[in-house]
Amino acid sequence: MGQIFAIAQTTLGEAIRRRVLLIILLIGLAFLIISPSLNQLTPRGQTEVLVKMTLGILKITSAILAVTLTVYLIPNEVERRTIYTILSKPVQRYQFLVGKFLGSVGALAVMIGLMTLVLLVTFSLQQRDASMDDVARIVKSAVMYVFQMSLLAGIAMLFSTIVTPIVNFFMTGMVFVFGTLMNPIFESLGASSGGGLAGLGSRVAHYALPNFTNVDITGGATQAEQAVGGSEAVYMMNGIIYAIIYTSIMLVLAVLIFDRREI
Amino acid sequence: MGVAIKTEDLTKTYRTRSGKVNVVDHLNLEVEEGEIFGFLGPNGAGKTTTIKMLLGISYPSEGTAWVLGKEIGDTDVHRRLSYLPEKPYYYEHMTGLEILRFYARLFNIKEPERTKKAEALLEKVNLAGDADKIIAQYSRGMQQRIGLAQSLLNDPVLLFLDEPTAGLDPIAHIEIRDLILKMRDEGKTVFISSHELSDVERICDRVTILNYGKVVSEGRLDTLLKGGRIEITAVNVPKGIEDNLRSDGVIASFHDGRLIIDAPDTIATDGFVDAVRSAGGTIVSIIPRRKRLEDLFIESVGGRRVLTEQTEQSEESV
Ligand SMILES: Nc1ncnc2c1ncn2[C@@H]1O[C@H](COP(=O)(O)OP(=O)(O)O)[C@@H](O)[C@H]1O
Ligand SMILES: [Mg+2]
Numbered sequence: 001m002g003q004i005f006a007i008a009q010t011t012l013g014e015a016i017r018r019r020v021l022l023i024i025l026l027i028g029l030a031f032l033i034i035s036p037s038l039n040q041l042t043p044r045g046q047t048e049v050l051v052k053m054t055l056g057i058l059k060i061t062s063a064i065l066a067v068t069l070t071v072y073l074i075p076n077e078v079e080r081r082t083i084y085t086i087l088s089k090p091v092q093r094y095q096f097l098v099g100k101f102l103g104s105v106g107a108l109a110v111m112i113g114l115m116t117l118v119l120l121v122t123f124s125l126q127q128r129d130a131s132m133d134d135v136a137r138i139v140k141s142a143v144m145y146v147f148q149m150s151l152l153a154g155i156a157m158l159f160s161t162i163v164t165p166i167v168n169f170f171m172t173g174m175v176f177v178f179g180t181l182m183n184p185i186f187e188s189l190g191a192s193s194g195g196g197l198a199g200l201g202s203r204v205a206h207y208a209l210p211n212f213t214n215v216d217i218t219g220g221a222t223q224a225e226q227a228v229g230g231s232e233a234v235y236m237m238n239g240i241i242y243a244i245i246y247t248s249i250m251l252v253l254a255v256l257i258f259d260r261r262e263i
Numbered sequence: 264m265g266v267a268i269k270t271e272d273l274t275k276t277y278r279t280r281s282g283k284v285n286v287v288d289h290l291n292l293e294v295e296e297g298e299i300f301g302f303l304g305p306n307g308a309g310k311t312t313t314i315k316m317l318l319g320i321s322y323p324s325e326g327t328a329w330v331l332g333k334e335i336g337d338t339d340v341h342r343r344l345s346y347l348p349e350k351p352y353y354y355e356h357m358t359g360l361e362i363l364r365f366y367a368r369l370f371n372i373k374e375p376e377r378t379k380k381a382e383a384l385l386e387k388v389n390l391a392g393d394a395d396k397i398i399a400q401y402s403r404g405m406q407q408r409i410g411l412a413q414s415l416l417n418d419p420v421l422l423f424l425d426e427p428t429a430g431l432d433p434i435a436h437i438e439i440r441d442l443i444l445k446m447r448d449e450g451k452t453v454f455i456s457s458h459e460l461s462d463v464e465r466i467c468d469r470v471t472i473l474n475y476g477k478v479v480s481e482g483r484l485d486t487l488l489k490g491g492r493i494e495i496t497a498v499n500v501p502k503g504i505e506d507n508l509r510s511d512g513v514i515a516s517f518h519d520g521r522l523i524i525d526a527p528d529t530i531a532t533d534g535f536v537d538a539v540r541s542a543g544g545t546i547v548s549i550i551p552r553r554k555r556l557e558d559l560f561i562e563s564v565g566g567r568r569v570l571t572e573q574t575e576q577s578e579e580s581v
Contacts, residue, residue, distance in 0.1 A: 006368035010354060017356050080352040085413065088318050088346035088423075089369040090338055262321060 003091050004099040011103025015069055016110060024068060025111055028061030032119045036126040051134050054119055055141050055218045059148075062112050063176055066149040069104050070156035071168040078263050087263075094255040101157055101251060105150045112149065116142040141218050144236065147243040148215040152176055154250035155210065161257040176212065183211040210246050215239040265332075267421050267452040268294040268317065272326030275312050275476075287312050288476035289326065294454060296420075299447055301467030301484065302456040303556060309476040310456040311349055314423050318346055331421060342370065345414035349425040349456075351406070355399040359390055359409055362398060366413045384412040388442065404435035411442055421452045428461050436461055460556035472559060480559060491553045495524040495535055500544035508538060521547070 015021060035054055077083035077100070086096060119138060156172040163171065183206060190203035217236060275287040287309040294300045302310050315321035317328055319336050333340040353362050363381035372380060385391045388408040398406065407427065414422055424443070428436045444466060446453055457464045464470070465484065472480040472487075480487060500522040505515040514525040522544065524535055528551060536546055 002371050003369050006365055010357070010365055014354055014356055081348045081350070082352055082354065084315070084318075084320055084348040085346065085351060085353075085366070085410075086369065087320050088341060088344075088348075089366065089417075090341040090371075091369050092338055260322075 003095050007096060007099025008103035008106060011100050012106040015104060015107035020068055021065055024065055028115055029118055031057045032115060033122050036122050047134055051137055058115055059145055062145050062149045063152060065111055066108055066152045067156055067169060067172050069107060070153045071160055071165040073100050073104060074160045075165050083263060093259050097255055097258055104153050108149050109146050112142055112146050144215055144217055144239060147240050148212055151210055151243045151247045154247035158250045158254040161254050161261060179210045180212040183209050184213050215243045265296045266293055267296045268330055270328040273316060273323055273328050274325035275316060276324040286476050292471060296452050297450055298468040299453045299466055301464050301470035302454060303470050304473035306458050308473040310473060311425055314425055314456060342417060343419055344421040345417060345419040346423045347410045347414045347425060347427055351410050353398045353409060356397060358395050358397050359385060360394040362409060363412055367416050370417045380416060384415055388412045404431050407431060424455045426457055427455060440466060487559060488554045491528045491551060493526050493528050493532060494550045494552060496547040497522045497539045497544045498547055500539055501542055504542050
């Protein structure tokens with residue numbers, strides 16, 4: 001356990017200093033800061049729209065950060081041969097992988113936290129009529145993003161044991177887009193078309209593909225709440241559990257492959 | 264004395280464009296406890312691959328090995344050994360002290376011992392004054408010394424040093440050599456791989472020379488390197504004299520009007536000097552050449568000396 005934590009901490013320290021990530025973070029922050037002021041041109045009562053838009057920016061920036069951070073995580077270690085020194089210590093490969101993963105999740109949490117903070121500050125300065133509800137929505141969404149992006153990072157981590165970083169970037173990006181846009185469609189198709197081949201295919205696609213909207217309360221929360229039939233807290237809890245289980249499966253698969261792989 | 268490392272037909276096969284290649288080919292080695300073992304060979308001979316297999320970082324395609332009495336694959340044995348990879352990098356954002364504390368945590372060394380140990384090792388490798396500089400500001404030599412320090416954190420009984428002096432200046436060579444000698448005095452077994460024969464490799468008790476994954480020569484280095492050559496250059500020598508000078512292993516030829524004699528150092532130099540002078544020639548230089556690792560490689564793989572080929576070519580053109 002000590003080893004995993006040491007590796008995680010070092011990974012976090014390195015990640016928050018990586019120039020590419022800082023640039024992405026700065027661009028994201030710039031968007032977050034200017035978008036509320038654009039909204040001053042629109043009439044009152046548009047806060048809801050604005051919240052959705054800024055959360056969208058936060059989400060996309062976080063996703064780009066998550067993918068950029070994780071696709072190079074293992075390849076960089078091999079290229080710089082830092083991994084050899086670590087694995088020649090009493091450290092198992094799974095400990096290395098899990099440590100790297102937890103470190104990146106920590107870095108993502110720090111960056112998402114920072115963006116959320118900036119978002120809240122600009123909101124309070126520029127949107128005097130923003131309610132406590134809006135603030136709560138932003139904070140809750142950000143918490144969900146940390147889990148959603150951890151899931152995305154877990155997927156990138158699994159792919160990084162098989163493919164090169166560039167290919168990984170596109171594969172993980174595709175999974176994110178498909179998992180966000182298509183999975184809800186597969187889900188309803190699978191449920192509605194019963195036992196047919198199409199229904200079976202949809203159900204398979206639905207379970208194999210990660211459903212990122214499960215771990216999201218930005219847009220469809222109310223609608224999803226009705227589906228679950230519970231409160232928002234229950235919905236969030238389900239989403240977090242879903243993310244943790246799915247991420248764990250990704251990591252287990254990554255370890256199984258990584259354990260056998262040449263490095 | 265026990266055996267620190269033993270390999271049994273250790274083999275690593277890689278698939279390349281030109282088919283399967285055994286980069287390590289049925290290697291059988293034995294390294295005794297307490298010795299400095301030189302694992303020599305040209306680039307691509309399979310040295311790093313062998314070390315990685317011994318450390319469980321890479322998996323053998325065939326055969327097996329034992330390190331400190333345990334068959335490879337057991338990471339528990341890593342508590343008692345250490346590894347300095349070839350041209351290593353360290354996390355550049357960390358200071359020398361932080362790096363050592365990080366590696367100490369991988370051994371589960373707890374505070375305050377962790378910091379105490381890290382500081383003592385920085386002292387040992389002469390980096391105490393640079394402990395708070397980040398690695399990015401370290402020179403190659405300093406990074407290599409940090410590497411040696413991290414390899415001593417667990418007080419290992421066995422050290423793997425992969426090309427520890429590659430790319431370092433002569434002073435850094437000497438510093439590293441002295442550190443290795445200290446390790447020998449402490450009774451550690453040191454496994455050094457190298458593709459050159461610097462003074463670091465010359466401190467080895469025993470060496471094995473690897474080429475294309477196979478052992479081509481092994482024994483004590485001083486024995487293997489016995490028999491250098493001598494090069495005598497003379498001017499104003501009449502043509503034709505070189506035919507009289509040739510004998511076993513002696514190469515004599517003209518280059519730009521200069522007579523160059525290349526002979527084994529066991530042959531009496533005086534005889535050549537006398538012959539040249541009595542023919543009216545003037546000796547320009549007598550240069551003893553120690554046998555180099557390349558000479559050994561060439562001998563071991565049955566190649567011909569480059570000089571021989573040059574001589575024959577120039578003779579044809581005369
Ligand atoms: N992952 C790999 N895939 C294919 N070939 C490899 C791989 N790693 C090393 N090699 C080849 O194996 C040979 C031995 O490499 P190496 O052990 O690094 O040699 P050395 O350390 O003696 O210079 C080289 O020809 C190298 O190109
Ligand atoms: Mg090598």
